[in-house]
Amino acid sequence: MKFSCEKAILLTAVTTASRAVSPKSAIPALEGILLEAEDTLSCTGYNLETGIRTTVPVEIQSKGRIVLHARLFAEMLRKMPDDIVTIETENLTVNIRCGMSEFNILGIDSNEFPELPTIMPEHMISLPQTTLKNMITQTIFAVSDSDSRPIQTGSLFEVEENDLTIVSVDGFRLALRSEKLSETAAEAFSFVVPGAALSEVEKICADTEQPVSITQSARHIMFQIGQTILISRRLEGQFLAYRQSIPRSNPIHVESETRTLLSSIERVSLIISEKMKSPLRCIFDDGNIRITTKTGIGDASDQCPVSGDGGGLEIGFNNRYLMDALRAAPTERIRLELSSSVSPCIILPAEGEENFLYMVLPVRLKAGD
Secondary structure, eight states: OEEEEEHHHHHHHHHHHHTTSOSSOSSGGGGEEEEEESSSEEEEEEOSSEEEEEEEOOEEEEOEEEEEEHHHHHHHHHHSOSSEEEEEEETTEEEEEETTEEEEEEOBOGGGSOOOOOOOOSEEEEEEHHHHHHHHHTTGGGSOOOTTSGGGGEEEEEEETTEEEEEEEOSSEEEEEEEEOSSOOSSOEEEEEEHHHHHHHHHHOOSSSOEEEEEEOSSEEEEEETTEEEEEEOOOSOOOOHHHHSOOOOSEEEEEEHHHHHHHHHHHGGGOOSSSOOOEEEEEEEEEEEEEEEETTEEEEEEEEEEEEEEEEEEEEOHHHHHHHHHHOOSSEEEEEEOOTTSOEEEEESSSOOOEEEEEOOBOOOTTO
C-alpha cells in the first residue's frame, strides 16, 4: 500500500476515527485504526460497541490495508510539519514521511481487525446536522451514568409521522426535545442510542444544514454524516413511559428570563461543592423567586424576578440539575410549572411551540437546610 495526502486532511480523518478506538483492549487491533486504500482512503476505529469510519480523498499509488496504533499514529501526524504525508507499507513495516520527518513502525495485520456490523435498514430518517447536534446537546446531560438501569444510559429516539423526539432520563430529571422532519415516516418507530455514541455524533456533526441520515436496523443504528459513518449497538429494554411520567395539570405557572434565573442559581451555588452539598431552597412568591442555601462554610441568598404568583410555594432542588436544564434551554424566556413541594418542576418555552421540556424532581428539605 502506498498513498499521499495533506497532513491536515489525514489528521482530521484519523482524529475522527480515533473517537471509537479502545484505549486498552485484549485485542491489539482494537487499539488501532484500520487504514484501507482503495479508490479513496478509509479510516476506521471500532471498540465492538461503536464504530466510526470516515473517508477522505488521497493520491493512491498502490492499494492495501494496515492497522496502525491510533494514539501513536495521531501523535506522529500532529508533530509533523504542514506538508504532504506519504505512507508506504511492506508486509507489516510502515514508512511514514512528511517533509524532513520520517518514521518506520510496525503495523498490525488488517485481518485481525473485526468487521463493522452490516446494517440491514428497517427505518431511516434525515435531518440537518445542526438540528441533530442541538437536539443531542440539549438532552444528553440527562442521560444516566449508572449501570443499574442500562436502558437509561442512552437516549430514546421516537419517530411519529414527521416528528422526531429525543428523550433522556436518569431517575432524577428528564430532558425532551422535538423537531419536525421534512418527510413523513411510513410508520412510527423508536430506538435507544447509547449516550457514549451520541456524544461522538454530537462532536462529528457540524453547524451546517447539510443532512445527517439515521438508519435503524434490528440491533444497530447508523448515523451518516457527510463522509463519516458511526455505527452503534442499540440499547435493548423497556424505556420509561415518559408521557405518563410528566404532570401537566400544574396550578402554578411562572415565567422568567432564562439567563436571569440561571445567574441567580449560579451565584447561590458558589458555596455548594462536592464536599459541601446542600439543596437550593426556592420560595415562589408573587413576582419573584427567593433562592437560598446553607452549607458548612456559610449561607447564600438571591432573588429572581418572575411573572406570575407562586403562592409562597417552598420547594428544594439539586442546584446542578436546575442549572443543566436552564443552560440547555434554547429560548430566552421559560415557563416553570409547579404543583407542590413534592411534585416535579416542569420547564418549558414561555412562548411558541413546546419543542422542549425539562422535568426536575424536587429534593426534600430539612428544617436546617
